[in-house]
Amino acid sequence: MTWAARRKTTRVEDVAYSLIGIFNVSLQITYREGGESVFRRLIEAIVRTGNPSVLDWNGEVAHHLTPQVIPLSPQSFVDHRDLDFEDVRLEVTTTSPGLRVSAAAVRS
Structure with missing residues (x-):
């Protein structure tokens, strides 16, 4: 994501669309x-x-009815904290208001 933080594109949406393949996710493109x-x-x-x-x-939190864990833009990753997520697993549940995310330590 730090690569995208400094990326310049013609359309604002293209920064996000250029990351679809890198993160191996599916996203509908809507210009x-x-x-x-x-x-x-x-x-x-x-x-x-x-x-x-x-x-x-x-950086700044997204303004569009999102939880406080969603950043406003890729520029939020320029001065990221470099957290260690090696032993963390996310448990994600989709709810009517949005995503419910909890983190759990992976035990060996």
Whole structure:
């Protein structure tokens, strides 16, 4: 995600769309949706896969009716905290208001 933080594109949405393959998620492409909205959908899709790395950010929270774990844009990953998620597993549940995410330590 830090690669995307400094990426410049013609359309705001293209920053998020360029990450679909990198994170191996499926996302419907809807131009003119707005960068913040599509980035929120991207982060939610990545979290659904159980990948906690997108929770390592530092910056402004998205404004579009989202939980406080969704960053506003890829620029939030420029000065990320470098958290260690090696032994963390996400448990994701889809609810009517959105995603419910809990983190659990992986025990060996």
